[in-house]
Amino acid sequence: MLISTSFLSSKNIPKDLIKLNETNTDYIHVDVMDGKFVKNKTMPFKEMKNIYRYTSKRLDVHLMVNNPKKYIKEYASLNTEYITFHIETEDVLKNLELIKKYGIKCGLAIKPNTEIKELVPYLPLLDMILIMSVEPGEGGQSFLDNTENKITELKTLLNEYKSNAVINIDGGINNITKNKCKNADILVSGSYIILSDDFQARIDELR
Numbered sequence: 001m002l003i004s005t006s007f008l009s010s011k012n013i014p015k016d017l018i019k020l021n022e023t024n025t026d027y028i029h030v031d032v033m034d035g036k037f038v039k040n041k042t043m044p045f046k047e048m049k050n051i052y053r054y055t056s057k058r059l060d061v062h063l064m065v066n067n068p069k070k071y072i073k074e075y076a077s078l079n080t081e082y083i084t085f086h087i088e089t090e091d092v093l094k095n096l097e098l099i100k101k102y103g104i105k106c107g108l109a110i111k112p113n114t115e116i117k118e119l120v121p122y123l124p125l126l127d128m129i130l131i132m133s134v135e136p137g138e139g140g141q142s143f144l145d146n147t148e149n150k151i152t153e154l155k156t157l158l159n160e161y162k163s164n165a166v167i168n169i170d171g172g173i174n175n176i177t178k179n180k181c182k183n184a185d186i187l188v189s190g191s192y193i194i195l196s197d198d199f200q201a202r203i204d205e206l207r
């Protein structure tokens with residue numbers, strides 16, 4: 001299992017990013033919020049960009065924003081492996097193509113109440129699907145129980161359409177809920193890792 005560490009719950013971002021750099025986390029999960037698609041708002045890109053000087057890890061960017069187009073170019077300029085935005089936004093196809101244009105892998109995130117079958121039209125373009133196992137917007141929430149069925153449903157769909165997209169799960173992941181994500185490829189985990197004293201031990205538990 002690959003691990004993508006989110007630091008949304010971090011109280012000291014530079015320090016935690018430096019500590020994370022010494023672990024074998026596969027990615028740093030970057031949550032971007034515009035205060036519209038979700039209530040909370042993250043710092044502007046100018047500040048975000050400075051923060052990523054503290055890590056050499058590849059970034060897994062999760063745009064929780066109404067207008068992904070405004071953010072894609074900026075985040076494509078960092079050490080980014082994936083840019084993911086929400087299927088519940090407009091111009092999905094155009095924005096997926098824009099991400100590809102920058103040579104970055106693209107993903108679609110799907111909220112807990114959105115149906116998996118809505119992904120079908122986009123499957124040929126997708127490198128990743130991010131199933132939200134909590135309502136997007138903040139760290140530290142509890143894993144939603146319908147996630148396990150959604151993962152199974154998605155796995156079947158990907159086989160049916162011969163898609164190689166990876167399955168990433170985001171929200172409420174810990175040593176217990178990880179067992180409900182056996183068909184996933186990547187787990188995003190924030191508070192379980194960041195609020196502990198030993199990041200590497202928590203990462204080892206989740207793998």
Ligand code: DX5
Pocket residue numbers: 006007008009029031062134135136137138139140141170171172173188189190191192
């Ligand atoms: C939720 C974010 C998640 C969150 C994960 O809106 O997309 O990435 O930070 O944090 P935990 O693991 O604390 O749920």
Ligand code: ZN
Pocket residue numbers: 006029030031062170188
């Ligand atoms: Zn996220």
